[in-house]
Amino acid sequence: MSYGAHILHADLDAFYASVEQRDDPRLRGRPVIVGGGVVLAASYEAKARGVRSAMGGQQARRLCPDAIVVPPRMSAYTQASRLWGVGPVTAAKLRERRIRTVADVARLGEAALVSLLGAGAGRHLHALAHNRDPRAVQVGRRRGSMGAQHALGRTPHAPEELDAILASLVDRVTRRMRAAGRSGRTVVLRLRFGDYTRVTRSHTVRKATADTTGLLAAARTLLRAALPEIERRGVTLLGVSVGNLDDNPVQPELPFQADTGADLDAAVDAVRDRFGSTALTRAVLLGRAPGVEMPLLPD
Known part of the structure; x- marks a missing residue:
């Protein structure tokens, strides 16, 4: 069996901090910095104070003196129970044998793990502990949806602010769809x-469709329906995606009429392609921070 594969490492600026907040409820809503001398990741609360990845630890401390600094996890010392495919029964068997970390699993031979857990689970964990994944890398498949999201602070947000952010997200997504020649039917908030x-x-x-106007109208309907729950519980992230993507050209309906929405989208796209994404913006977005845009994989 060949173990060669192409592995993509995605650098998500707040990912490791979000994992720490997920695992430790005491960190939620507080500024968290992952790293030692250099910031590896910062929570959204720390980023709001100006902390960024690759920033020196002392500079980050000056910007956010009340931040909680968490050392980065070492994969060898990660709990074995966190490995993909380890359920409660398997985790209990590992604990009985005092197999607690990934390093403990890696030190065992495959035969020992098979004897303990069975053929399937034993071979699976042995491969994971040695950074091997026999699954074939599939290429040539296009994504089934496109989306964008915007992280928010924990302060209350007016419906008008959320609507403006939603419009910005839909603009971003539909522009990507048109550039990739895709159209979609399902809007997800x-x-x-x-x-x-x-x-x-x-x-x-x-x-x-890939028209901004129609997809934004659908997204706004979903947001209006969710506003009562948002008012009760608060909101810290707003995202939108379009699924059921289709590669086929959109068929015009009879009788044929000029599609002013599509013409406007094409004109706006042309201006932004030539002069940059900030060359044109909606009036409701003037003076608002655009939010952090993550690097995108090819569509």
């Missing part, structure tokens, strides 16, 4: 509440 629980709401439009 993603929310993370003040207690860090997440929900999604979706709506499927009548025909596949």
Whole structure:
């Protein structure tokens, strides 16, 4: 069996800090910095104070003196129970044998793990502990959805502010769809509440489209329906995605009429492609921070 594979490392600026907040409820809502002498990741609360990845630890401390600094986890010392595929029964068997970390698993031979856990689970954990994944890397498949999201602070947010952010997100997503020649039917609204629980709401439009106006109208309908719950629970993240993507050209409906929305989208795209994404913006977004845009994989 060949173990060669292409591995993509995605650098997510707040990912490791978010994991720490997920695992330790005491860190939620507080500025968290992961790293020692250099910041590896910063929570959204720390980033709001100006802390960024690759920043020196002392500089980060001056910007955010009340930040909680968490040392980066070492993969060898990660709990074995966190490995993919380890459920309660397998975790209990490992604890009985005092196999607690990934390093403990790696020190065991494959035969010993098979004897303890069975053929499937034993071979699976042995491979994971040695950084081997026999699954074939699939290429050539296009993504099934496109989306964007915006992290928010824990302070209350007016409906008008959320609507402006939503419009910005839909603009970003539909521009990507048109550039990739994709159209979609299902609009998904993603929310993370003040207690860090997440929900999604979706709506499927009548025909596949990449027009900003129609998809934004569907997203606004979903947001309006969620406003009472947002008011009760608060919101810390707003996201939108479009699924059921189609590669086929959108068929115009009879009778043929000029599509002013599509013409406007094409004109705006052309200006932004030539002069930059900030060359044109919605009036409601003037003076608002655009939020952090993460690097994107090819569509």
